Amino acid sequence: MSQARLMDGTSLARRILEETGKRAAGLTERTGTAPCLATVLVGEDPASVTYVRMKQNRCRKAGITSRHVALPAATTTEELVGTLEALSADPGVHGILLQHPMGEHIDERAAFEAIAPGKDVDGVTFASFATMSFGLPGFVSCTPGGVMRLLDEYGVDPAGKRAVVVGRSAILGKPAGMLLLARDATVTYCHSRTRDLSAAVREADIVVAAVGRPRLIRGQDVKPGAVVIDAGYNPGNIGDVDFDSAAERASLITPVPGGVGPMTIATLLEQTVDAAARQLGAAGV
Structure with a gap:
């Protein structure tokens, strides 16, 4: 008989997502723009495809727009960096998730660093690690x-x-x-x-x-x-x-x-709304 209490991430994540959905709706009403998360996937790894689809479904339920960019497995580091830089410069995108793994031929660190810190809602860049480590405003992993x-x-x-x-x-x-x-x-x-x-x-x-x-x-x-x-x-x-x-x-x-697992996705979407609020000048939402 197990003695430990279970730490139920599913129920906590559900509560976080409910609150995130309310904040997303308020932001959309106040600014006329829904928070948008761009997901980027290189190749067709079945687990990654499933994971990205799950995130898209959660986005929809939380009132967050998702934009998916599917790239072929043969995509080079330079091509991937270009895609991420374009998304970083796109005012219609508020958060970027680069799904990993990406293939051994990709320079993963170079790809992550192509994501603008203000849109790094997955917390994977040098900048995010630094702000998190020093307790400064930013995004956590x-x-x-x-x-x-x-x-x-x-x-x-x-x-x-x-x-x-x-x-x-x-x-x-x-x-x-x-x-x-x-x-x-x-x-x-x-x-x-x-x-x-x-x-x-x-x-x-x-x-x-x-x-x-x-x-x-x-x-x-x-x-x-x-x-x-x-x-x-x-x-x-x-x-x-x-x-x-x-x-x-x-x-x-x-x-x-x-x-x-559920907490990872809840944190991602919560930070996407945070990022959108900052970019849209509605940080109090």
């Missing part, structure tokens, strides 16, 4: 931002706690650690070169698993009473945490699916 909202929803104050982030990607692991650090957690990053990962995780009051390896974190690795956030996604709806065994020791745990 969506999944880490969703993680922090979940912690707040369930009354988890990171201050003074030991947090272990397993994973160091530029748009998930690294920003998750910086957001926790900004909230006065003592943060340890772990990764593929970490020696004795289990020992490091056992010290954690808060565990964020974000490495993309199925069931890497097992129940025996979890400190009794720890909060376990599974931000990993692997084929078959399997997370980075062995849920059943970890739930026996954790106090709070996110399910996969239904935990971090």
